[in-house]
Amino acid sequence: MPKANELGVTPQSEDFSAWYNELVLRAELADRGPVRGTMIMRPYGYRIWELLQAELDARIKATGHDNVYFPLFIPEENLRKEAEHVEGFSPELAVVTIAGGEVLEQPLVVRPTSEAIIGESFSRWIESWRDLPVLVNQWCNVVRWELRPRLFLRTTEFLWQEGHTAHADEAEATKEMLLAAGFYREVTEQVAAMSPVVGDKTPGERFPGAERSVSLEAMMRDGRALQSGTSHHLGTNFAQAFDITYATADGRLQHCHTTSWGMSTRMVGGVIMTHGDDRGLILPPRLAPYQVVIVTLGAESDSGPVAEAAGSLRSELGAQGIRSRLDDRTHVRPGFKFNEWELRGVPLRVELGPRDLAGGSVTVAHRLSGEKEQLPIAGLAPAISERLEALQVDLLDRSRAFREGRTRRADSYAELVEGVATGFVLALDCGNPACEARLKDETTATPRCVPLDGTPEQGPCAICGEPSSYGTRVLFGRAY
């Protein structure tokens, strides 16, 4: 087992939290900013976000949404228009009181989310049924003051996309909310190789102002949940607050039904905690800034035939659409380079030295399994491609198996308490806030969601024994 002093990172198996914090810095994913709770996304970390962003943006556009950009600053009075909304976000707001050298008459809130500024525009843009649906999305920064900040997971400023839509009726809005949850699921599973449970938030856990919130709950390798994408049906709450109405075909004036949905840079934290191990990150190929690192060996590894072979291999990989990086440093030992790229989670390492070259083959080391194999240089790119595709699938399977293995059914409070200590629990829940509060006080666990694909079931609440609500078991867990 690697020691902390060898890689500079505490092993995951010893202290998950220390491992995470140290790894984020050591792998050069992010730094802490000078203001408490802020984050500097370094090239390696930002690239993961960019790759995720491109995949998500393509799906958002393909389903008819247009990108837009709304201002960062929201007048305080706008935020107050939806009562639950302002109550939910008030404690977390950053407020601009001075601008252009003068004290502002009305303070400006730095957006924690944009419903309160988008609602006003929707009300101006929408006149008749012909204008519906309105389907927009924006990529931006938002600010929520965090008391216990953590890089990627809870930062006072984070990057995300927020989709906002307006529809003629509830059915259309519900369809939209599920559409967004659907492409979040697709990106989470197919791109981030994370296997989430998708379900409805219980009333106490909903977005402030929402009628219905659907979330994705992925399991990290310490058994905790990470909410990785949420989609909200806002009913007519915001439409009433911001006067978003339309004339129907027969001339009646009706309120729109609106939705909003978001996925953020905390997904990068999810990728780290879903796949990483004692030796560091393991990046799913679709999100890896470098899918392959070519490490040249030997005293003259940065020149001559080895360097030439490495160069042409890079071109071949590039032509195959594979992102690669060449490490031809001569001032550090090969072992140092191997450790570094393992720590940074590069899926495959190609070792190329004079002896390999003479034999017409290379050594390919697999980050996940630790296995090594000899492969002929000729036709290497397609062979690498196959391995990357297989790894993408393996990581998703591994994530699903891990979550399923750490999810149990509980029919008593004791079982529930025991289960949330190490993973997820499916239990019947009466829906009484007192029961949820008791569990939270005693274990920090909360109802994560009511799985959309849950088997219909009723019976006594696992906490108090009263008849259950929700019609199926609720997923409980401790969460980030």
Add this chain to the structure above:
Amino acid sequence: MPKANELGVTPQSEDFSAWYNELVLRAELADRGPVRGTMIMRPYGYRIWELLQAELDARIKATGHDNVYFPLFIPEENLRKEAEHVEGFSPELAVVTIAGGEVLEQPLVVRPTSEAIIGESFSRWIESWRDLPVLVNQWCNVVRWELRPRLFLRTTEFLWQEGHTAHADEAEATKEMLLAAGFYREVTEQVAAMSPVVGDKTPGERFPGAERSVSLEAMMRDGRALQSGTSHHLGTNFAQAFDITYATADGRLQHCHTTSWGMSTRMVGGVIMTHGDDRGLILPPRLAPYQVVIVTLGAESDSGPVAEAAGSLRSELGAQGIRSRLDDRTHVRPGFKFNEWELRGVPLRVELGPRDLAGGSVTVAHRLSGEKEQLPIAGLAPAISERLEALQVDLLDRSRAFREGRTRRADSYAELVEGVATGFVLALDCGNPACEARLKDETTATPRCVPLDGTPEQGPCAICGEPSSYGTRVLFGRAY
């Protein structure tokens, strides 16, 4: 000539400023935000920015720069470290004084630009010559409080990219500064079809804290300049302020030379004012959200054979990489649709009705020339492609010819004053701030730049008659 009431927009030839303001709203490019000086970028306007962004981002990445993200909030003390920098930006700052329900001990500045936060990281990241150069870029929002806001041109918040780099010596930093100016020129000319003059800012017009600033100065159709991209050599000013040093190969400690460069959403304003005419926008094909609009004609234009033909034409255009939009509305007249898409600047309109279909041909209307031609439906996509490519070139040629036609040489103050009333003037300049101040007071014109490709020339200053500086003529003009 169209009337204001027909299109809802004052003709450009009557009142350029009113035309611009009305067109931005009427073409649904942007709206004013609820906070004075802020802007809502609507789908059509944001898409132009996204297309520009993709072109620029590709060039930034291809030249070895990595994208990153630094925090929005900068501690006030960071900003104070570079004296000229803080002096230049102080009047424009927005300041957060309350966060998480409490008054902050140290106010936070909302970034007006990020040198003052990036410098601190560079100082931590860079140790030896092996770490150089550092080449990063970020896409983000910045805030500068504007007294006379104008959509896209001067908004209190705008979107941009800011490149930041650190180098071993002045020569490397100069090379980098010119590299950035080079890809700005390429994007401005090849993508936005604007023909700028590229040159050095005179000392009074430099970026606060820069040793050398190179800018692109494009000419709008009212003869005014729009600065569309700037690249700065910051010397060791920020390196000294933020302690950015490196150990040379022989172990000496030296300050880095840094650069920064930016291009913003004001480019969208530049595109509007470079190409538009009395009938509205004219978008260069590479930035047009829709390069072609297909307008179906006839009572049943949204169903039957016409709709089918329009559908397959869209597929053919898509396969050719052409962005198209179908307008099959039946509740508005064709003339209304024609006007609308002309106002919104779609380069080509394909008119498709039952008669065209029967004849196997369509009418293609050119937005720039106003000409119409009949083209066979078979093989239409490649024909459209050719026309879009030709238009892209025509627009650049037209922009260059317009600028050249409105640029004169002046050897006396009277000629200089006369010239800047309608366009650019090339004149010898002694470099005395008093001369520049006099010209500005009397005409609002300023030295825009010292063209990089200016012919060597010396002689008496056109303003005061003293010997000229800069070794070539300086470009003067009134600017946005």
